[in-house]
Amino acid sequence: APVVVFGPVSLVNGKVLFSDFFIKPNYSADLTELTGKLSAFSSQPAGSEPVLADLELRGRAEGSASLEITGKLNPLAKPLALDIQGKVRDLELPPLTPYSVKYAGHGIERGKLSMDVSYKVLPNGELTASNKLVLNQLTFGEAVEGAPNSLPVKLAVALLSDSRGVIDLDLPISGSLNDPQFRIGPVIFKIIVNLIGKAITAPFSLLARAFGGGDELSSVAFAPGSAALTPEARQGLDKVAKALTERPALKITVTGTASLERERDAIQRERLQALVHAAKRRAAPADTTPVQAAEYPALLKEVYRRADMPKPRNLVGMAKDLPVPEMEALLLAHLPAATEDEATELATQRGQAVKAYLAEQKLPEERLFIAAPKAAKPDEKWTPQAQLNLAAQ
Incomplete structure (x- = not known):
């Protein structure tokens, strides 16, 4: 085969006019002030490796964005051989609206893109690439009627934007x-679409990119029968609060849940604990500390003494002194059966406890909402919880 030798080439103040007629409306972009050089290269490999030419190119995209491409390549090599890096700074995004409408169903009202990319093709044809994108003040318009897709872009932007309105993607x-099925453009598009899709399917996984945790942050676990936040629940809510502080365009809705079927006995036990607490308050109204293990037997005995129910008697007819487990069993059996209303109230208290804790972390009330409590229909994996849902303001 004939050997093709190309270059070196210099470019001074060049211009490229790009148009895409496959998108409606058509998209056009101008690359101007292109200045750079490409050293010589050949179709003849030097040994087993193709000779790579040095590339340097600088210019402007759409009149305002700076463009820089450097690296090495040989377009005559089979497969294509390259190792290049590219930079774009402050590319205005509204002109890309034809693409955003086609793929996401929303036009772009505002925003700038800066990116650093690196592409390398090995002799065996394997491509490795990194695309670091920074989107500044990205703002989408309303959904476009008749668009082929409508993705939750506003929620995705709210989830990904930091407090300065910047989205950083890798x-x-x-x-x-x-x-033959591998195409770079569709691969990048698929990654971005999947990312946006997570705004609906797994919004907390998007938050986890910056703040740790994962989908487990989408619910707050409680002990059966209880609406008290555990230390583990507080740790998870601390992460949620931090994320919401850094994502000011987000609001959160808390839905408390409970199951009478699963929590009937635990609700009864919580009732008994409430009676023990009440006994402590009667004895020492100023003491608001929790009941300690050492004082529990005496307080339980007082609750048992006051209870109007049949009690085991001794030979002289006096109520017997019973060990703690027996007193608890008799008192629990005497208490009225737990009801659906109590389960609903428990779910309500769980939602209120989560909202109150988030408010204590200085999150504005207008971003915190409580939904109607939910009676859970538990499966084998269900646990007592409050559910968290995110939305864009």
């Missing part, structure tokens, strides 16, 4: 140029 890509 989108690595790998694949083989020998695979």
Whole structure:
């Protein structure tokens, strides 16, 4: 085969006019002030490796964004050989509205894109690429009627934007140029669409990108029968509060849940504990500390003494002194059966406890909501909890 030698080439104040007629409306972009150089390269490999030419190119995109491409490449090599890096700074995003309408169903009203990309193709055709994108003040318009897709872009932006309105994304890509099905553009698009889709399917996993945790942050666990926050629940809510502080466009709704079927006995036990607490308050109204293990037997005995129910008697007809477990069993059996209303109240208290804790972390009340309590229909995996749901303001 003939050997093709190309270059070196210099470019001074060049211009490229790009148009995409496959998108409606058509998209056009101008690359101007292009200045750079490409050293010589050949189709003849030096040994087993193709000779790579040095590339330097700088210019402007759409008149305002700076553009820089550096690295090495040989477009005559089979497969294509390259190792290049590119930078774009402050590309205005509204002109890309035809693409955002087609793929997401919303136009872009405002925003700028800066990115750093690195693409490398190995001799075996394997591509590795990194795409670091920074989106500044990205704002989508309302859904476009008749658009082929409508993705939750506003919620995705609210989840991903920090307190300065900046979205920082890292989108690595790998694949083989020998695979006829592999195309870089669709791969990047698929990654972004999947990311936006998570705004509905797993919003807390998007928050976890910056703040740790994961989907487990979407619910707050409680002990059966209780609406008290555990230390573990507080730790999870601390992460949620931090995320909401850094994501000011988000609001959160708390839905308390409970199950009479699963929590009937625990609700009864919580009732008994409330009676013990009441006995402590009667004895020492100023003492608001929790009941301690050492004082529990005496307080339980007082509750038992005051209870109007049949009690085991001794030979002289006096109520017997009973050990703690027996007193508890008799008192629990005497208490009225737990009701659906009590389960609903428990669910309400759980929602209120979560909202109150988030408010204590200085989150504005206008971003905190409580939904109607929910009677859970538990499966084998269900646990007592409050559910958290995120939305864009």
